Amino acid sequence: MTQSFEAAVQSFAPALPLAVGLSGGADSTALLLACARRWPGQVQAIHVHHGLQGAADGFEQHCILLCQELNVPLVVRRLDARHAPGQSPEDAARQARYQAFEAVVLANQSQFAIQSIAIAQHADDQVETLLLALSRGAGVAGLAAMPTHWVRAGLAWHRPLLRVTGADVRRWLQAQGQAWVEDPTNTDERFTRNRIRAQLLPVLDAAFPSFRDTFARSASNAAQAAELLQELAQQDLSMVGIPPQLCLLQSLSRARQANVLRHWLRMIHQTTPSAAQLNELLDQITACTTRGHHIHIKVGRSFVVRSGPKLDWYSR
Numbered sequence: 001m002t003q004s005f006e007a008a009v010q011s012f013a014p015a016l017p018l019a020v021g022l023s024g025g026a027d028s029t030a031l032l033l034a035c036a037r038r039w040p041g042q043v044q045a046i047h048v049h050h051g052l053q054g055a056a057d058g059f060e061q062h063c064i065l066l067c068q069e070l071n072v073p074l075v076v077r078r079l080d081a082r083h084a085p086g087q088s089p090e091d092a093a094r095q096a097r098y099q100a101f102e103a104v105v106l107a108n109q110s111q112f113a114i115q116s117i118a119i120a121q122h123a124d125d126q127v128e129t130l131l132l133a134l135s136r137g138a139g140v141a142g143l144a145a146m147p148t149h150w151v152r153a154g155l156a157w158h159r160p161l162l163r164v165t166g167a168d169v170r171r172w173l174q175a176q177g178q179a180w181v182e183d184p185t186n187t188d189e190r191f192t193r194n195r196i197r198a199q200l201l202p203v204l205d206a207a208f209p210s211f212r213d214t215f216a217r218s219a220s221n222a223a224q225a226a227e228l229l230q231e232l233a234q235q236d237l238s239m240v241g242i243p244p245q246l247c248l249l250q251s252l253s254r255a256r257q258a259n260v261l262r263h264w265l266r267m268i269h270q271t272t273p274s275a276a277q278l279n280e281l282l283d284q285i286t287a288c289t290t291r292g293h294h295i296h297i298k299v300g301r302s303f304v305v306r307s308g309p310k311l312d313w314y315s316r
Contacts, residue, residue: 024062
């Protein structure tokens with residue numbers, strides 16, 4: 001169920017000291033303000049200057065002034081978050097931001113031994129993420145959307161506002177008399193996420209007022225299914241071997257073959273096959289009944305090939 005901003009912060013119990021990702025927008029400004037009041041002297045802010053738009057200098061200045069006012073230490077990390085060919089700008093910025101957070105924490109461990117990092121995404125962000133995943137034909141891992149907490153690089157990461165609406169965050173911030181900055185790209189409907197926010201969420205709100213709760217349940221169910229598939233993939237990969245033995249792969253159902261091959265490619269070779277690539281690979285595995293059968297399928301920037309009794313990975 002959705003909850004109030006105050007209830008979400010009150011139930012948030014991270015290991016301290018805590019770092020808060022601070023963009024300067026309403027959501028992160030509210031989260032930092034609430035955390036700094038609750039745990040004075042135990043909170044640090046991290047601001048990432050992506051270098052992607054002219055307004056970024058204004059975001060940084062807001063963060064500096066806010067942290068001075070709150071007496072919260074601030075670390076600013078400047079980076080180039082431009083996306084690679086074939087990568088979405090949003091994903092490139094997100095990955096660069098996470099890497100910057102980790103680098104700041106590691107570099108400042110002797111001064112401020114951060115145990116947890118909090119990010120201010122809220123219930124509307126979760127709905128947008130789920131709808132984006134649906135629009136791209138994602139599987140259960142994509143439909144799981146954003147977790148409330150997870151571990152990365154030895155740090156505990158939290159999204160304490162995932163059950164709070166964006167409107168409630170802003171109402172709370174306005175009641176505190178606290179200003180924030182608006183990212184001008186948030187209203188640019190050339191971006192799919194912004195079209196969802198501007199055009200779909202109001203319609204959903206009118207037709208299904210409880211959609212945030214029901215969508216959150218669906219994401220939670222998908223997350224549980226994704227966890228089970230991950231466990232099965234790990235078991236199957238230990239059985240078929242690394243690299244996978246063709247005869248052992250062929251003993252599995254097509255669905256389990258797909259699951260373990262996705263896992264092998266993602267975990268060992270850091271790539272994800274498209275649906276077409278994976279289906280072609282599965283067809284070739286089924287057809288591979290003679291010694292002379294050839295497999296050479298492009299996946300990402302490299303190839304899955306047959307090497308004797310096994311599949312192998314060939315990187316150009």
